[in-house]
Amino acid sequence: MSLTDWQTWEPFVDALRRSAPPGTDVSEFVGTVGRGAWQGTYLDDGDADLRRDHYRKLAREAARTGDRGPKADLDGALRALAELAPDAEQLVRVVAAGRPDDDAVELVALPPAVVSGPVTPILEVVLEPGALPAQYLATIVPPSDAAVAPSADPDAVARVIAERMPDAVGATPDEMAAAEANLPAGSHLPDEVRALYASAGSGNLKLTPEEDRFGGFEIVPLSGSFLREAFLPAARFSTWTADVGTFAPEDPSGRVQSVVGSPLWFPVGTDGAGNVYAADLAPGVNGHVGQILLLDHEMRAGAVYRAESLAALLVGRTASPAQPGPDEVGQGSGDQSSGTSGPVEGAGPVEAGRAPSSDPEALNLDPATWLERLDAGTVPETLKAAGLAPDRAHPPALPDAILVANRLLGLRGLPPIEVTRLTRPADQKRDGLLGRIFGR
Incomplete structure (x- = not known):
């Protein structure tokens, strides 16, 4: 049997009906099964x-008497279904109706433009495939008078490496030339x-541990490390629903x-916990070329100033103690300021990457409101994405x-969601008084 056969689902449909609270007319399961889980x-x-x-x-009653728990039959039926799809997850809607003849199973296939979420299998529709919010497209260049810090000292950096x-x-030289060519x-x-x-x-560059001072980092190789792209805008983006603000x-x-x-925040080291130290090649108007930034994996956007040069970090081991932590900045609130401290390109006429309300990039509305529109x-x-779950x-x-x-x-000529509906075969219909009595 396969997941497209009614007989495959019948044990779960019947278990769903039997396990319902007393007086229930219609029970429903919406979720995924496959890869040995559900x-x-x-x-x-x-x-x-x-x-x-x-x-x-x-x-509570089962714990007192030692009987099987209330989900035993359901989980057993779901386990059997999950084992039939070892390589993929199947989105499904199962309906156990008051009349067994009205039972149904809907196998749902989502196209690439439809994004699932933790609270609903249809979180949003991406109407422009691959599109990102405007603020994720903004680029930076260094100020025309940007210079290295007085503390910058390549020889001191080399001495620290030689010692440690x-x-x-x-x-x-070819590896450094290739890395520079990618900038x-x-x-x-x-x-x-x-x-x-x-x-x-x-x-691993280990420095002598001292309280409140920099202890070193694992050097990020010039090529072959996922950390080189982990903090680029596209990698930091998850969904329009979560990140448009x-x-x-x-x-x-x-x-x-x-x-x-x-890409002008050039990773040089990692603390091993997912955070990266990067040399800033495009500092703000009051910064220095090559200053060190911290790219915190708990921050969804931006970077935090760490030291004015690599030598200052490794030799003087200076930091900026007044810098806010990840709980205070970059947590993705639409109310946060997103002003810039240097030239920003790619944002167009929209200040700070925010689209005017009359020309929105994304809207998150309930289905009834979408139908009205x-x-x-x-x-x-102008819509690039449409959210369908404003109330989580x-x-x-x-x-x-x-x-x-x-x-x-x-509207955009994109492939639709496909639904395969399974129902009880005609020769298994339970119509009539006896079917209604013994259907549960």
């Missing part, structure tokens, strides 16, 4: 709380960065330019979301 939401007459409350009572990593092997046109690696990599192409914090001292991320022909042509506590019903998503996809 997850989803149960609704009984449209309510997600009824079953939870019912199960708590049954679980005597067996290190430096990167070759935006006209950009160059600072002499301190060249000194670092000429002394050690990789390895994400803006980089502003450095009040004007040392760091305010963008989501940039679709019927009235008032879906903005009460996500839309899957059939409503599918209807709206397919109409939105049709």
Whole structure:
């Protein structure tokens, strides 16, 4: 049997009906099965709380008597289904109706333009495939008078490497030339960065541990490390629903330019916990070329100033103690300032990457409101993404979301969501009084 056969699903449909709270007319499961696992939401007459409350009572009774728990039959049926799809997850909606003849299973196939989320299988529709919010497209260049800091000292950087990593092997000139060629046109690696990599192409730079002072980092290789792209705007982007309101914090001292991320923040080291130290090739108006920034994996946008030069970090081990932590900046609030401290390109006429309300890039509306707009022909042509779950506590019903998503996809000629509906075969119908009595 396969997942497209009614007989495959029948044990779960019947278990879903039997496990419903007393008095339930229609029970529903919306979720995924496959790869040996399953997850989803149960609704009984449209309510997600009824079953939870019912199960708590049954679980307490089972614990007292030693009987099987209330989900045993359900989990057994789901386990059998999950084993039939070892290589993929199947999105499904299962309906156990008051009349077994009305039972149904809907296998849902989402096209690439439809994005799932933690609260709903249809979180948003990306109407312009590959598009990013405007603030994720903004680029930076160094101020015309940008210079290295007085503390910059390539020789000091090389001495630290020689002392702490005597067996290190430096990167070759060709490797440094290739890394520099990958930078935006006209950009160059600072002499301190060249000194670092000429002394050690990789390895762990450990400094003497001292309280409140820099203890070293693992050198990020010039090539082959995922950390070289991990903090670029596209890598920091998750979904339109989560990130359309994400803006980089502003450095009040004007040392760091305010963008989501940039290839001009050149990774040189990592603390091993997912955070990166980067040499800044495009500082703010009050910064220095080659200053060291911290790219914190808990920050969704921007960078934090760490030291005015690599030598200052390694030799003087200076830091900026007044810098806010990740809980205070860059957490993606639409209310945050996203002003810049240096020239920003690519934002166009929209200040700080924010689209005017009359020409939105994205909207997050409930299905009923989307239907009103679709019927009235008032879906903005500027729209790049359409969210369908503005209320995370009460996500839309899957059939409503599918209807709206397919109409939105049709506006741009994109492939629709496909639904394969399975029902009880005619020779298994349970019509009649006896079927209604013994159907549960």
